[in-house]
Amino acid sequence: MSTSKFEHFSGFVLTKQQFKTQNGFALCYWLATDHGPVRAIVDQQEAVFFILASDLEWATNALADQHIQVRTSILPLKTFQQQIVAALYFRSLTDFYNAKKYLSTHHIRILEGDIRHSERYLMERFIRGSAQVAGNLKRGQSFSTLSSTKMKSCNYLPTLKMLSLDIECSGKGILYSVGLFGQDISLVIMVGEPQDTTQDIQWVNDETQLLLALELAINEYDPDVIIGWNIIDFDFTLLVRRAEQLGIELKLGRAAQKVQLKDSKVGKLLVPGRVVLDGIDTLKNATYQFSSFSLANVAHQLLGESKLIDSDDRLAEIEWQFKHDKLSLAAYNLKDCQLVWDIFEQEKLLDFALLRTQLTGLDIERQGGSVAAFVNLYLPLMHRSGYVAPNLGDHDVHFSSPGGYVMNSEPGLYKNVIVLDFKSLYPSIIRTFLIDPIGLIEGLANPENAVTGYHEAFFSRTEHHLPKLIDHLWQARDEAKAAKDKMRSQAIKIIMNSFYGVLGSTGCRFYDPRLASSITLRGHDIMLKTRAEIERLGFRVIYGDTDSTFVALNDEFDTQLCQQTGRDLERHINDFWQNYCENNDGLTSYLELEFETIYSPFFMPTIRGSVTGSKKRYVGQVEGESGSLLVFKGMETVRSDWTELARQFQQELFERIFAGESVEVYIKQTISDLMAGKLNHLLVYRKRLGQNLSEYVKNIPPHAQAALKFQLDNPDKHFQRGQWIEYILSQSGPIMVSGGPVIPDLEHYLEKQLRPIAESILPTINLTFERFLSGQEEMF
Template sequence: MQKLTQLQGLILSRQQRDTNTGIELIFWVKSNQGPCQVVINGLRAVFLIKQEDLTQAQALWAKQYLHADEIRPLSLSTFAQQKVVAIYNLSLSVSRQLQQALTSQGIPIFESDIKVSDRYLMERFIYGSVNVLGTITRRGQHYFCQNPKLTPTKNSAQISTVSLDIECSPEQELYSVGLTVGDEKQNRVIMVGNALPQPAPYDLLNIEWVENEVALLIALQNWFQVNDPDVVIGWAVGNFDMRLLAERAKLHHIKLCLGRDHSALQWFAHQDSSGQGTVRLNGRVVLDGIEQLKNNSRHFESFSLESVSQSLFSEGKLITEENSQFVDKGLEIKHQFEHTPLKLAAYNLQDCLLVERIFDHAKLIEYAIQRAELTGLALDRRGASVAAFTNLYLPLLHRSGYIAPNIGDIEAQHSPGGFVMDSKPGLYDWVLVLDFKSLYPSIIRTFKIDPLGMIEGLKEPIEDSIEGFRGARFSRDKHHLPTILDSLSLAREEAKKANNQPFQHAIKIIMNSMYGVLGSSGCRFHDTRLASSITLRGHQIMIETGKFIEKLGFDVIYGDTDSTFVWLRDCDSLAFADEKGKILATRINEYWQQKIADEFSLPSLLEIEYETCFSQFFMPTLRGSDSGSKKRYAGLKTTEQGSEIIFKGLESVRSDWTELAREFQETLFEKVFKQHSVTQYIIDTVSQLKAGHLDAQLVYHKRLRRHLDAYVKNVPPQVRAARIADAQNRKLGRPLRYQRQGRIAYLITHNGPEPIEYLQSSIDYQHYIDKQLKPIADAILPFLPGNSNFEALVSEQMPLF
């Protein structure tokens, strides 16, 4: 039997369960030698209580015939300086019973929500990857190791991936499963049906024909056992594909053994009636493309596979609303399965390939690995900024003699948001944008803002601590968060040098989330004094920076969170603008270095950069007001490589405006920035709209964020359209599409909003003129020569219509 004594790899999955000899942890690790199942036996669950509550706790447990396996006083304290004891149990279920007995009587418990598997890793500073030391034996296709020593390391193993997508009937009976692995020759579609000749363009499809749904599930199971992928990717793959596979296997009373240890695929519905759930696939990880894009801070008008792939590649699915002969896509799939199964197989495979391409383009697997290695979060964990903070911070806090507070121990209070300056509206030539690099992380690092640091700082003499806001003071030398951010900042610089984009991006998101969790009531370390010491310091820095710039003779026209917009009155070239931008950045950095040294005796880690130059820039007013707007502008960004128009907060970048509005605004500003007349363009657009030439651009696409019957008092247009659509679907015996959220396309007609699939009334062109064109034109026209407005401009031309 082949044996090893050490291997290193990436943690793919983690599991904890009760056994007769204690809690067992099961980690699946992918190494360069192959996958390894690591089992840790005999562990105990732990939670903490205050020492002063121990006598009462023991009395309560005795009444219920409960007992702890061990009670150990610790040299740790709460933030209120109360000593604690640890309550250990070999059973998760008994530990929960002990906790319930205490909470029923209002006795506080601490750190009870941390899973044994997570605590085991975080207390050993194991994040993402692990070094396994022990007796490692070969078991079939994988290695096995029991009770080894685990230590931190970095991942170097190659990860194998399969993109999986299923097709099914409207009644959710399986038709086919597509599987792609990055190799065209190995890609496959497992499809129910009799084998057919495969003429072009289907001659290259690798189709495995099976007799029925049960045979399809068995063939899929065999494929997994032979090909043994580490990662399964897909689109809504957890809550649709994996859920449906598990449900169909259960219906047929078979175990669908897709796990690496030949265990069955399991899907557990969440208790919140959201329709979401959790996949358990031992030894493998399931990564959903939608969740990974959101983790990656990617934003799209819609997260449908069609929308994202069109946005990234101008290529999409083979069945769309436009090319389907049926209103409901499910009916189109059923028709293809019954009449043109080769066409359906191609569609199935195309979906797999699109997902594979998106993951590759956005480097989503690499990002998930980097995030796991930075924070210790499981690869498939969605969101979880608070959990990431806890993983990084809690072990360090323990070593400083404290335990973590509970969520809600400190009453949630509002903290000010980022600084936003009242803008000076207008149309400008040559505007510079200066950005503070990672402002909030830099404030935390510079002023030592930290949960532990505040507890210790408030104990110190005022003259020895660093003053924060709202009564906060921070220790100069007892803290952890600034050190964590120092390490992340250094790692980010190294990632930049290595041009490791996923690593850079992961670090940036994690660093920027550190303020957010301190300001979130869902974080155990939430305290308005901490969050306010960050944001209000940011306000101070931005206000003083603006005043400093103006003392140098420049005009500040806007400021937002970490960006300052500076107008160069006498600029005549990009070279002049670039020179002034660099000089300004240098002077501002010198100012803050001196000021922080003088007032706080601290080194400044603030760094402002000359970021962007706009050769033309427009800052609008608030609608119906002379006051400047906030977070809304357009500019012609100019570099030596060329120019591009940037829109921020305006209609062209908002998903709830029509294509007409976006195209109108983009063309309008292109003409304005080129100093061309816009009069004829506006008149022509209104004329074409009224003539019906722009109908394809008038469709609203909006998301239904609640169940359709949940809209009672306020019924927006998209809901009215969705109700019309589903009333018609019901009448025609078609599946209801909009009852449980979804996305609807509709037009505004003379009879109100109507869905495009059941359009009956004529389009209300005046609505589009008043609500889509007029607001865009009137934002810019007053700043142009002639000072016209949309109403006057159009009414003057009425004889033309």
């Protein structure tokens, strides 16, 4: 029989819970450690919220009348309005929630009442995933239990055991099979009669046996992390719902604990002791971008592999295979598991999720959560400055903050253009000009010792946290860059850049438009002064966008001279801002301009039908390791809703013009081939349904029209929101490609695909598209 022994060791928090005990309530943290999973119990806890000290006497008497047990204390804390607060502590979670409800009903202002104690406990100890723990350890066969636990922050990174899970089911949600794939497992649990096969298939009689077999397989394999594709909103949601309908407690958690599913966006799923990580959300958090986040598309883009079923009507094929070819369905099920596993392994997505937790303190599976990450990082620092956090909407300042500065462009074709980018402009503004929620409160109270912001904002020169927090992250990112740790560098960049968005979000308790405006308007001023200084030096600025300045250089400059000019401007502008900040505000400038790119040539188009230069649209040629490369920004080539005809035409047109070659013959031949029907294979539009097909009633877009027509001829075909529709525009309207032979409306493609592209660039080289249509061929 195992006995308890006092021990201390490092672990990484996988999941957390809070629960009632005979003596009040306790916290439970499941930890991954070098010695296996540990269930750490932190007992004798008190939940807390704050009220104004002026309300304390009434609140204490009122709660006593309601038989609610509470301990109170006046603390050296105050609100942003400089009001002293009192803390109310509860040993019972029931008393905590009842007190919140009762006091709110009687219009008592409650502060920080929405922070779960299991999160506050970690937050106040600066524990961000990694924890040094100590207590009485009782070792068990599959996990150990730590009681009387004490925790503090540390640096520890675990090695986690991962399992990929995927289910197959009917259109009505009837379970067919579950696939499991990992380092030492490759298994499909399938409903059906046993068949001879070399595949590892566990045959079961019905859904009930399938769920029980799944429970046994997961508990035996004992993963720390379960991964999948849309795994929370689809796979686990369906598994839990079917288990409920079949009267089964789905005990997939450690210590035979059941899965908990709630109707909420945050913390929807809890599998005690195991992290459930969705591949789609993790990729989005890491700023990956795809035209579609379907497994088929992402696997093709990242792995060069395909799903075993990738038809337009995948569900129908799955249902057919379950009835007639279960071995193929098992192979398909397992292949999906393996694709997800391979994506996670190749892109190191679990490493990214762990790193994000170490940087922000958010749960490993918590997706999005920029506001929550900011609160995690800022709240304990704010408390140490003597403040409690405000509630949403507590400020009384209301106006809209402007976005980033975008200059008017000077359209045209340029031989040499260099781009100068401010490195992490908004974080560097926060760091330089001391922009901070507490800094704003203290600065307004003591403007004589403050930096002037915008809209009558002042920021304390001495009382602030966010600039120091960014300074710490900035140094960590520089270290990551030096170590060529691209993942850590990218993760830190994402977090730093999110701070401006958080301060500008009405969904954040620290929102104040003076904060956001003092960042963006400072950015406007920096961009304008940078442009003025570059032009004072005799250079021509042709465009600027948020943090980037585009400078046209002399056509006679070679690559070496362009590079030298870029480096000289970088050095000069950085010196300019150092001197400006020191001389005007007595501040150290952390603004850092970087010479980023040489475009040679470079084209800035006009707005269609206008002589005014466009914004956020350009084409430039850069020299890479494998030769010249065209970079398209905001043009048809990078838009998924334009045809391959348009993309190829634009690409070829710019390649020829940038190379100084004639385009007349190419344009004429393209028009001739189009009208002769030789390019019909390039005329397909591809667009995703923004809603279910039945929801399109008025102003039905072409791709939905095509799907509706197809459905009339194929009543068994159903389309859902998010599905891609491929169609061709015929003279009778849009027709789906899979609907049979289509005669395209070639005039439409000439006018709506080729003409806009040609007219954006041809005037620059003294040509018009009309000349190619009017029979004036003397130029050839």
